[in-house]
Structures are given as C-alpha cells and as structure tokens.
Amino acid sequence: MFVDQIKVHAKAGEGGNGCVSFLREKFIPKGGPNGGDGGRGGDIILHADTHTDNLASFFYEPIIRGKDGENGLGKNLYGRCAKHKIVRVPVGTLVYRVHGPALPAGQPVRRGVTFHNLEEEEPQPEGPARKGIDIHSPDLELIGDLTRPGQEFLLCKGGDGGKGNVHFKSSTNRVPREATPGGAGEEGDFIFELRTIADAGLVGYPNAGKSTLLGRISSAHPKVAPYPFTTLHPIIGVVEFPGYERATVADIPGLIEGAHLNVGLGHEFLRHIVRCKLLLFVLDMAGSEGRNPIEDFGALRKELKLYDPTLADKPWLIIANKMDLPEAAANLKAFRRRFRKREVIPISAAADEGIDALKARLQELIGAAANPAPVP
Numbered sequence: 001m002f003v004d005q006i007k008v009h010a011k012a013g014e015g016g017n018g019c020v021s022f023l024r025e026k027f028i029p030k031g032g033p034n035g036g037d038g039g040r041g042g043d044i045i046l047h048a049d050t051h052t053d054n055l056a057s058f059f060y061e062p063i064i065r066g067k068d069g070e071n072g073l074g075k076n077l078y079g080r081c082a083k084h085k086i087v088r089v090p091v092g093t094l095v096y097r098v099h100g101p102a103l104p105a106g107q108p109v110r111r112g113v114t115f116h117n118l119e120e121e122e123p124q125p126e127g128p129a130r131k132g133i134d135i136h137s138p139d140l141e142l143i144g145d146l147t148r149p150g151q152e153f154l155l156c157k158g159g160d161g162g163k164g165n166v167h168f169k170s171s172t173n174r175v176p177r178e179a180t181p182g183g184a185g186e187e188g189d190f191i192f193e194l195r196t197i198a199d200a201g202l203v204g205y206p207n208a209g210k211s212t213l214l215g216r217i218s219s220a221h222p223k224v225a226p227y228p229f230t231t232l233h234p235i236i237g238v239v240e241f242p243g244y245e246r247a248t249v250a251d252i253p254g255l256i257e258g259a260h261l262n263v264g265l266g267h268e269f270l271r272h273i274v275r276c277k278l279l280l281f282v283l284d285m286a287g288s289e290g291r292n293p294i295e296d297f298g299a300l301r302k303e304l305k306l307y308d309p310t311l312a313d314k315p316w317l318i319i320a321n322k323m324d325l326p327e328a329a330a331n332l333k334a335f336r337r338r339f340r341k342r343e344v345i346p347i348s349a350a351a352d353e354g355i356d357a358l359k360a361r362l363q364e365l366i367g368a369a370a371n372p373a374p375v376p
Contacts, residue, residue, distance in 0.1 A: 004194040013041030013066035015182025018162035021074030035165040039069030041158030042082035048146035049088040095144035096191040159183030198250035201276035213349040279316040286325035324348040
C-alpha cells in the first residue's frame with residue numbers, strides 16, 4: 001500500500017513529578033528536605049530517512065506517543081529523562097499542523113476532504129472532478145519541510161520535570177511539603193504529505209510509455225503490460241551515467257485534462273512533480289490511444305501551469321515515444337513543424353531504440369539544472 005498523505009495525532013511524553021521527601025538518617029536529626037526532581041518527557045522528532053519511501057507505517061500506527069519521564073525520589077535522586085521518540089519519514093515530507101476540528105487519525109487523507117470544515121466530509125460534487133486538500137486553508141499551517149537526508153524536525157516537545165521540595169526550602173520554610181507536578185508534553189493533530197524528490201519527472205498521459213521508459217534507463221521495475229492501465233503511485237529509478245554519475249528519475253502517475261481541478265488522480269499526481277529539477281514530457285507520437293501528440297503536449301503544459309505557475313519555468317524536454325509504430329514518423333514531422341524551437345528526442349522504449357542518446361542528453365540537462373548558471 002502506498003500512502004503519501006495521512007493524518008496523525010502526536011503527543012510528547014509528560015515530565016515526571018517532583019518528590020516530597022525528608023532526610024531520615026541516624027545521628028542527623030531534622031535533616032531537611034531532599035526530594036529530587038522529575039525527569040523530562042521524551043520529544044517526538046521526525047527524521048528524514050532515505051530508506052523510507054512512503055507514509056504507510058502511519059496507517060497502522062496513527063497515534064505517536066512519547067515516553068514519560070520518571071518521578072523524582074528521596075535522597076535528592078532525580079527521575080530519569082525519557083528517551084526521545086525518533087519517527088522516520090521519507091525525504092520530501094511536508095508537515096502541516098491542524099488548527100481546526102480534527103479528523104480521525106490513521107486514515108489516508110482522501111480526495112473530497114477539505115479543511116475548511118473538518119467535522120465532517122463535504123459531499124462529493126457530481127462528475128469526475130473532486131475537491132482536493134486546500135493547503136492554503138486557515139485550518140492548516142505548514143510547520144516543517146524535510147528535504148535533506150538525515151534532516152530532523154521537532155514535532156512535539158516533551159514536558160519538563162517537576163521540582164522536588166528541596167527547591168522550596170528557605171530560612172522561613174524549613175519543612176516544605178510542596179513539589180510541582182511534571183509538565184504536560186505538547187500534543188496536536190498533523191497532516192504528513194509526501195512530495196517526491198527526484199532530479200527528473202516523467203510527465204505524460206496514461207499509456208504513453210513512461211513506465212517502460214523508466215525500466216529501460218534505470219534498474220527500476222515498474223509494472224508494464226500489453227493492455228492499457230495507469231500507474232497508481234510514483235516510482236523512482238536511479239539512472240547510471242558514465243563517469244560514476246547518477247540521477248533519480250520518477251515515473252509519476254498519468255496526467256489527464258482537468259487534473260488541476262483534481263480530476264482523476266488530480267493533486268495526488270501533481271504534487272509529486274513540484275520538486276523535480278527537470279520535466280520530461282513523454283508523448284505517444286504514434287497516437288496509439290487515438291489522441292493527437294500536439295494536443296497532448298499543449299494540454300500537459302496547460303495543466304501544469306494551472307496547478308502551479310512555477311512549473312512552467314522549470315527546464316523540460318520532449319520525448320517522442322513509440323517511434324516503432326505506424327504513423328509515428330508522420331506525426332513527429334508535423335510536431336516539429338509546430339514546435340520548431342523545441343528539442344524533441346525520438347525513441348522507442350519498447351524496442352530499446354534511442355535510449356543511449358536520451359541518457360546522454362539527460363546527463364547534460366540534469367547537471368545544468370542542478371548547477372544553474374549565475375545570473376549576471
């Protein structure tokens with residue numbers, strides 16, 4: 001099960017209570033107070049882990065709890081502080097704090113749920129379009145973005161330990177019988193959202209050949225079949241280049257018209273391309289699904305721009321796939337006449353043609369995208 005957006009409830013550990021105690025030893029009459037402090041509660045810390053690729057673990061453990069600190073003891077013995085709870089999340093995880101009424105923890109955030117009113121799910125509109133999560137809702141606050149491997153984020157802070165009665169002795173209060181309880185740990189409801197981090201993202205309609213292409217240029221093994229279907233979650237492959245260089249390429253679920261309105265996979269697809277340095281538009285140049293490659297390319301560019309205008313400024317490359325099929329050559333000629341200034345690389349992923357030229361060009365573009373030229 002692939003989960004890239006889920007609601008969790010987190011509560012850090014509570015601090016241990018302070019102790020009320022007095023020294024009782026032979027030959028030491030009226031030894032005075034010696035109650036120790038309580039230990040500090042454990043924090044909840046998110047850790048960006050390269051070996052974690054989705055948020056499915058929170059589906060089974062939606063409530064994250066830190067351990068409580070131990071209570072203080074007599075003889076000035078302090079309670080032990082609790083260990084911090086380290087929670088591993090994928091690199092590229094966004095953390096939102098929910099300020100409004102909360103949904104039940106542990107369920108993946110579904111399309112059709114907005115956070116303007118979290119008490120109940122809003123009715124689905126008729127037709128294929130669905131309302132997606134409104135990340136600009138006042139009920140949600142972005143508090144963390146884990147983009148680097150090993151990066152940590154303090155989600156909830158543990159409570160402080162209580163003070164023992166030794167802290168309350170004075171010249172006028174020789175026998176203090178008071179101590180403070182441990183502090184409460186921070187608690188809250190949060191939304192975890194994964195946005196795939198990759199050097200390049202394969203963008204295209206369903207059945208354009210993205211999964212087959214990813215399998216050719218990398219060691220990834222996405223599902224491919226001789227019948228139409230669409231990938232349901234992003235798959236990342238590592239492409240090896242000469243000179244011991246490498247890059248990550250993501251096969252992202254197929255895009256359809258109206259995706260910016262959450263039609264089809266909608267936002268479940270679009271959020272995963274925001275972090276890609278390079279966009280690779282994979283087109284079915286043979287029109288085997290009954291579509292026109294020129295219209296497909298225009299629709300893809302439009303959907304990306306409507307979802308996030310910054311996507312239009314990213315470097316991109318056009319890949320003309322399925323060149324081994326009839327009508328592909330004629331369609332490619334018409335496509336190049338329509339887009340004379342755009343670079344088009346013809347390939348056939350199924351027949352393993354043009355893959356070496358594509359990888360060489362990817363090495364150049366991904367290197368340029370990772371190290372952009374300084375602005376004069």
